[in-house]
Amino acid sequence: MTAKAIQWLDDRLGLSAIRELMDHKTVPVHSATRWYYFGGITLFLFGIQMVTGILLLFYYRPTVAEGFDSVRFIMTRVEFGWLIRSIHSWSANLLIFVAFVHMFSVVLTHAYRPPRELTWASGIVLLGLMLGFGFSGYLLPWNQISYFATKVGTDVAAGTPGIGPSIARILRGGEDVGAPTLTRFFALHVMVLPLITVGLIAFHILLVQKNGMSTPPWIAASRVRHLKFFPNFLLREVMVWYGALAVLGVLAAIFPWELGEKADPFASAPKGIRPEWYFLAQFYTLKLIPSHVWIFEGELLGVAGFGVLAVGWALLPVWGVNRAGEARTRLVTGVAIVLIAYLAAFTLLGYIK
Amino acid sequence: MLASIASFLYPVLKFLNPPLITEAAVNEVVAGKVQDLKPNSGKIIKFGNKPALLVRVSDTEWKAFSAVCTHLNCTVQYRDSTEQIWCACHNGTYDLNGKVVSGPPPNPLTEYAVNVRGDEVIISRRA
Structure with missing residues (x-):
């Protein structure tokens, strides 16, 4: 019966x-094999984001009047709401x-060399999309x-020479961050970015499948043994x-993600304001650049840099x-x-200053 | 082929670009009562759809500026300890004439005129 089915x-x-x-897919085993797991962990966490994000959608309301209160409702009234939201933020x-x-x-293992x-390129775009998820989700x-992070972020985009002001206007849905910005960021966060990302992840994995796992150039191919992907590597993964x-x-249970205070467009930026850690390096760099460097505005120079x-x-x-397609490892x-x-x-x- | 793609993309891009909404220009607002603000303190008020900073420097001296930092658009605040205007986002400081004292802001803050009529403080754009 089963065989027939x-x-x-x-x-x-x-x-x-x-x-x-499944029978033929293998993974090379060598001193750098442990780094192969990080792509899989990224994929796993993206899955967590999809599941928790869908759950949050059952209660979240994307308006200036209700956005903050709906997240507070999730965190204080909905059973396990605090945990779902905390997992979404930590993840x-x-x-x-x-x-x-x-x-x-x-x-560092020079896996970018031909034919990869x-x-x-698809990985870099995916990283950009992840940062886009972070930026758009932060406002919700x-x-x-x-x-204020969104005000600064969209103003950085506005600093792009030529098209900057148009990009900022389209992102904000007007001249300033406000109700239209929240609607647009919501649309980006739950529909546009996920659709693009899922398609690109499929492409990225297809390429990994097509070209196989890269072995670092300092490991001789003859010395590499192979592990079956199904089930050996997959079970380890x-x-x-x-x-x-x-x-x-x-992390989610011991350090629940805080909600803070409701946004007030007519309040001063709070003391100690800073973006999420993954934008801190750029934030601190912009802080250090003087207002003018020679004939250029410091902000413009930073954004261009x-x-x-x-x-x-x-x-x-x-x-x-190099021309032979070998990695310039030292450089x-x-x-x-x-x-x-x-x-x-x-x-x-x-973070500290 | 290209023309076909362009004919699809053009309306989409136009759709994404929000319509320009021209609001009636606000030239003057009542910022509050004289007694609402102590000397050496400041508060943010609505000036049309933008924030403005009103500073009571002393019993009789008042100052007002656009509260939008010229660096990256954050809303500034008055610091009574240094008697300066400060932006928390990137640590820019301005003096009480709106001029940049330190930090990354490229331009001074736009200054507004302040008049006291009876017990009301009025802020208006300078001609």
Whole structure:
């Protein structure tokens, strides 16, 4: 009976092709294998975001009048509401942290080299989308900190030469952050970004499947043994996911995410205001740049600098390999270490100063 | 093909661009009563749809500015300890003439005129 049912499904879905794939997919085992897990953890946390985000949608109301109160209602009146919201917020932060670890592990093991340029490019766009999720979701509780963070963030976008003011207007839905901004950020956060992200994750995973896992250039191919993906690697991956879930549960339960005060557009920016940690390095840099540098406005120079840095980083597969397609290991490792040091130091300074 | 894509994208981009809403320009507002604000203190008030900062410097001296920081659009506040105007977002400071004292703001704050009529404080745009 079971065999007949499987045969029936196989005739219609081509299950044998999937079985074939499961039998032959392997993962290289070497000293850097542990870094392979971070892509999977990012995917797992994105799944947590989807589930908790959908649950929050059952109560959240995306208006200036009701946004803050609906989140407070979730946290104080709905059973386990505080936990669902806390997991959503903590998971968002862990996801971005793990995505950064995944990106730098790809750089330091030189996995961006041919034929994985598109895997790198799609990963960079995905990281940008994750930051977009963070930025748009931050405003939704409509509290004082998120209100001013959005004012600053959209004004940074407005500083982009040429198209900046139009981008800021489209993001805000007008000249200032207000009711139309909340509606737009809600639409972006729950519909536009998820649709793009899910499609791009599928593309990213398809490329990983197509090209296989990259082995660092200093490990000879002949010395690498392989582990079957199904079930050996997958079971290990699931154990790591359980670990991530445990960390998430502990953080969400012991340090529930705060709501703050309701946004008041006619109040001063509160003392100690700062963005989420993943924008702190840029925040602190903007704080340090003087109002004018030579003939340029400091803010414009800062925004242009971040833009150049982001484009240069996205083009890593171009400048990070030689004509033969081999990684320029010293150059890339050096640049990555400088970038990690800058991000770590300025994030810390942005937090304590 | 390109023309077809453009014909789809053009209305979408136009749709996303919010319509310009011209609001009647506000040139003068009543900021409150004289006794509401002690000397060496400040408060944020509504000036049309923008925040303004009213500072009572002494018993008889008043100052008012646009409260929108010229750096990245945050709302500034008056600090009685330093007698300066401060933006909490990026630590910009202005003096009581609206001029930048330190930090990243590129331009001074726009100053408004303040008049006291009876016990009411009136803020108006300068001509």
